[in-house]
Amino acid sequence: MALLHEFERHGNWLFKRRGWLPLFIFIPSLAYIYFSGATNMDFRPGLETAFLGISLFGLFIRIITVGRTPRNTSGRNRSKQIADSLNTKGIYSVVRHPLYLGNFFMWLGPVLFLRSVWITIIFGLAYWLYYERIMFAEEQFLRKKFNESYDLWSERVRAFIPSFSNYTRSDLSFSLRNVLKREYNGFGTIFIVFALLDLTRNYTLEEQAEIKIMWLVLLIFGFLTWLILRTLKKHTALLNVPGR
Numbered sequence: 001m002a003l004l005h006e007f008e009r010h011g012n013w014l015f016k017r018r019g020w021l022p023l024f025i026f027i028p029s030l031a032y033i034y035f036s037g038a039t040n041m042d043f044r045p046g047l048e049t050a051f052l053g054i055s056l057f058g059l060f061i062r063i064i065t066v067g068r069t070p071r072n073t074s075g076r077n078r079s080k081q082i083a084d085s086l087n088t089k090g091i092y093s094v095v096r097h098p099l100y101l102g103n104f105f106m107w108l109g110p111v112l113f114l115r116s117v118w119i120t121i122i123f124g125l126a127y128w129l130y131y132e133r134i135m136f137a138e139e140q141f142l143r144k145k146f147n148e149s150y151d152l153w154s155e156r157v158r159a160f161i162p163s164f165s166n167y168t169r170s171d172l173s174f175s176l177r178n179v180l181k182r183e184y185n186g187f188g189t190i191f192i193v194f195a196l197l198d199l200t201r202n203y204t205l206e207e208q209a210e211i212k213i214m215w216l217v218l219l220i221f222g223f224l225t226w227l228i229l230r231t232l233k234k235h236t237a238l239l240n241v242p243g244r
Contacts, residue, residue: 010133038204051109058105065098067179068170086146088153090170095162181239184229191222
């Protein structure tokens with residue numbers, strides 16, 4: 001099989017299972033904290049707030065992406081590739097894969113919590129290898145569907161490293177309701193992950209299963225926000241936006 005087709009096949013397989021990557025990051029992270037003795041992981045509110053800020057920055061990238069994209073383009077679909085139209089404006093005129101860029105920063109925060117340069121490097125390499133095939137498969141799908149339009153767009157916009165030199169304003173207005181409908185899981189997950197990392201750290205260092213008050217308050221806030229938004233999505237039409 002030609003490498004072109006092999007890469008595409010692998011990418012489509014990983015695309016349907018891209019939700020696995022967080023588990024491959026999170027579970028080893030908990031194990032690392034426990035078996036390393038949580039070396040150099042003492043509670044530092046300022047530093048850990050910075051780690052949280054990095055994750056929220058990643059979520060912000062996803063928010064500005066999802067808030068200005070039409071239905072059946074960017075999303076969390078996993079069964080198959082979907083693209084009723086080609087997004088080339090807004091953040092898509094800055095970087096071709098903004099959602100995966102956002103995911104990178106969302107998970108970089110918890111990885112930095114481990115305070116290990118080598119683990120951070122390994123994470124970066126693993127993330128690139130994992131998502132490179134997915135991005136390749138997505139781009140093959142878009143190239144086949146949109147032909148020259150895709151080629152022209154991809155020639156001037158980088159795949160993963162943003163560049164604002166060709167920025168073009170989006171034709172769509174920002175939809176906060178669409179963001180709340182589609183990104184509440186990611187928001188809640190951030191606080192759950194940090195709280196569990198803190199719990200494991202504290203148990204390892206102090207042999208007490210407790211969560212520091214800072215992370216406990218944030219966990220409660222994140223969970224309540226998640227619960228409210230999930231209820232609105234599942235049981236009301238308040239977050240529905242036509243065409244989004």
